[in-house]
Amino acid sequence: MRKVCVVGIGHTVFGNLHHLDLVDLMGHASLNALEDAGVLAERREIVDQVFVANMGAGRVNIQSAIASALVSRIGLESCMAEAVENGPASGASAVKLGVMAIKSGMADAVLVTGGEMMNAVTRWISTDFVASMLHHEAEYAYGMTLPSLAALFTRLYMQRYGVTERDLALIAVKSHENAAKNPYAHLKTPCTLEAICESDGADHANPIIADPLRLYGICPVSDGAASLLLCAEDSPKMRHFTKPPVTISGIASATDTHCVHLRADPLILDAVRLAAERAYTMAGLTPRDISFAELHDAFVILELAIAEEAGFFERGTAHLALRRDETRVNGRLPINTSGGLKAKGHPLGATGVSQIYELVKQLRGQAEPERRVRDPKHGMAVNFGGFGNNVVVTICSR
Amino acid sequence: MSGENAINFEHYGEPEHHVYALICPKCGKRFYPSVLICDVCHTRRNPFASAGNAPPEWEKEILEGPCTLLSWTRVFALPEGFTVKSLDFCIVEFPNKLRASGRLEAENPEIGMPLIAHVEIVNEKVNMDHYGFIFSRENYN
Numbered sequence: 001m002r003k004v005c006v007v008g009i010g011h012t013v014f015g016n017l018h019h020l021d022l023v024d025l026m027g028h029a030s031l032n033a034l035e036d037a038g039v040l041a042e043r044r045e046i047v048d049q050v051f052v053a054n055m056g057a058g059r060v061n062i063q064s065a066i067a068s069a070l071v072s073r074i075g076l077e078s079c080m081a082e083a084v085e086n087g088p089a090s091g092a093s094a095v096k097l098g099v100m101a102i103k104s105g106m107a108d109a110v111l112v113t114g115g116e117m118m119n120a121v122t123r124w125i126s127t128d129f130v131a132s133m134l135h136h137e138a139e140y141a142y143g144m145t146l147p148s149l150a151a152l153f154t155r156l157y158m159q160r161y162g163v164t165e166r167d168l169a170l171i172a173v174k175s176h177e178n179a180a181k182n183p184y185a186h187l188k189t190p191c192t193l194e195a196i197c198e199s200d201g202a203d204h205a206n207p208i209i210a211d212p213l214r215l216y217g218i219c220p221v222s223d224g225a226a227s228l229l230l231c232a233e234d235s236p237k238m239r240h241f242t243k244p245p246v247t248i249s250g251i252a253s254a255t256d257t258h259c260v261h262l263r264a265d266p267l268i269l270d271a272v273r274l275a276a277e278r279a280y281t282m283a284g285l286t287p288r289d290i291s292f293a294e295l296h297d298a299f300v301i302l303e304l305a306i307a308e309e310a311g312f313f314e315r316g317t318a319h320l321a322l323r324r325d326e327t328r329v330n331g332r333l334p335i336n337t338s339g340g341l342k343a344k345g346h347p348l349g350a351t352g353v354s355q356i357y358e359l360v361k362q363l364r365g366q367a368e369p370e371r372r373v374r375d376p377k378h379g380m381a382v383n384f385g386g387f388g389n390n391v392v393v394t395i396c397s398r
Numbered sequence: 399m400s401g402e403n404a405i406n407f408e409h410y411g412e413p414e415h416h417v418y419a420l421i422c423p424k425c426g427k428r429f430y431p432s433v434l435i436c437d438v439c440h441t442r443r444n445p446f447a448s449a450g451n452a453p454p455e456w457e458k459e460i461l462e463g464p465c466t467l468l469s470w471t472r473v474f475a476l477p478e479g480f481t482v483k484s485l486d487f488c489i490v491e492f493p494n495k496l497r498a499s500g501r502l503e504a505e506n507p508e509i510g511m512p513l514i515a516h517v518e519i520v521n522e523k524v525n526m527d528h529y530g531f532i533f534s535r536e537n538y539n
């Protein structure tokens with residue numbers, strides 16, 4: 001089976017970018033990736049296929065067939081191009097399809113670009129749009145949202161495993177600390193435990209949004225784009241690229257029940273565990289081999305729960321590792337060195353691509369010095385769709 | 399938005415609204431919400447059969463009454479169309495082990511507390527009110 005390498009990476013800043021155009025955003029990230037690979041001028045000869053990851057353009061930006069728009073904006077005609085929608089896991093799903101296209105032999109080089117522009121509409125509408133991925137009759141119709149499901153999960157998790165509000169705040173503090181050193185992050189302001197948890201004013205600075213989840217337990221609504229150029233290791237095109245290639249050694253996904261209440265144990269995220277197991281098998285690796293991870297912390301509790309399902313910690317113990325600083329940049333297993341969804345931001349379709357961008361940046365040794373992982377060999381990204389009903393796990397290796 | 403089985407005109411001129419579990423005709427397993435195939439015996443449900451042109455193959459059973467609170471939340475950031483400051487949501491388990499999500503209307507909720515499930519309008523929209531579960535301490539019907 002052909003090996004697939006990431007040979008170029010591109011990113012835009014994440015934030016409230018509603019004054020910009022969605023296709024421009026995605027085009028900018030795409031050209032950054034092609035430039036990083038050293039093939040800006042040769043792009044038409046290099047790129048066989050484009051996959052665009054996006055969740056809301058059709059409804060939020062009233063723009064359909066977004067892959068065709070992107071290709072034309074950056075002068076990539078006549079390559080093959082399709083858009084991929086898999087909720088908040090659209091990004092890694094598009095990367096997975098890129099890997100499949102290359103392994104099948106249908107393409108040698110694939111450009112994968114994820115982008116989202118949620119701030120083009122009011123928060124009321126974007127909340128409703130994201131909630132529309134819930135079960136329409138049994139969840140969405142009640143006014144339930146993704147934060148509602150995350151809050152139900154968080155309450156149970158806290159009760160069963162003794163996770164405290166302080167633990168949840170610790171995750172936010174760590175993520176903001178990392179994001180402050182990431183030039184692309186949405187929320188670059190560090191926050192302290194005192195300000196959001198341990199002072200008289202904490203309730204005001206960090207109000208309840210979906211009890212027990214507070215403001216600092218939930219990711220922001222971000223706009224932005226990220227892009228990767230993938231190429232088959234055995235392709236003659238490889239001679240064009242200037243950066244040391246990083247291999248996608250494992251990539252897999254798994255699904256779970258649409259309704260959260262249908263899970264025998266609502267705290268077990270089967271799709272994370274199964275996707276991770278499949279990715280480990282493909283890569284020939286185990287959790288012990290992973291040097292660092294980008295985990296889908298749209299809600300801070302997920303950093304703990306996903307880390308456990310991925311095999312890094314025993315169930316119900318990830319918060320103990322957090323308390324011991326094991327998941328900080330200099331810890332045993334750094335998690336969310338980019339700032340994670342919590343602070344780097346979460347432009348839905350861009351997120352999965354951005355997570356892999358971070359893996360490549362760290363594996364190349366190019367992350368900003370203050371948030372650089374020491375000598376990493378393998379990095380894992382977990383991109384979590386719905387509330388855990390469609391999850392993609394990617395392992396990158398150098 | 400109303401499920402195809404959610405409305406049942408039992409009294410002339412006075413509709414009654416229920417939420418139903420569906421029962422697999424072969425093995426008897428109960429499902430909520432509905433599925434198109436039983437995950438135990440693989441018997442299919444024909445979605446056209448319940449539209450009035452054929453007798454439904456799968457029995458419907460009213461899913462209401464006593465249940466137990468599994469988890470709850472109070473949400474302050476509601477989606478488009480909801481104009482109240484906050485709403486409470488929860489997951490419950492019925493004695494037949496079926497679980498459901500819905501609206502919680504109970505002061506000082508605690509995991510494990512007994513609740514009563516009944517059906518009311520949970521989402522009011524022009525010509526498409528959605529009836530669904532409200533879980534409370536008392537059955538106020």
Ligand SMILES: [Zn+2]
Pocket residue numbers: 422423424425426427436437438439440441
């Ligand atoms: Zn059956």
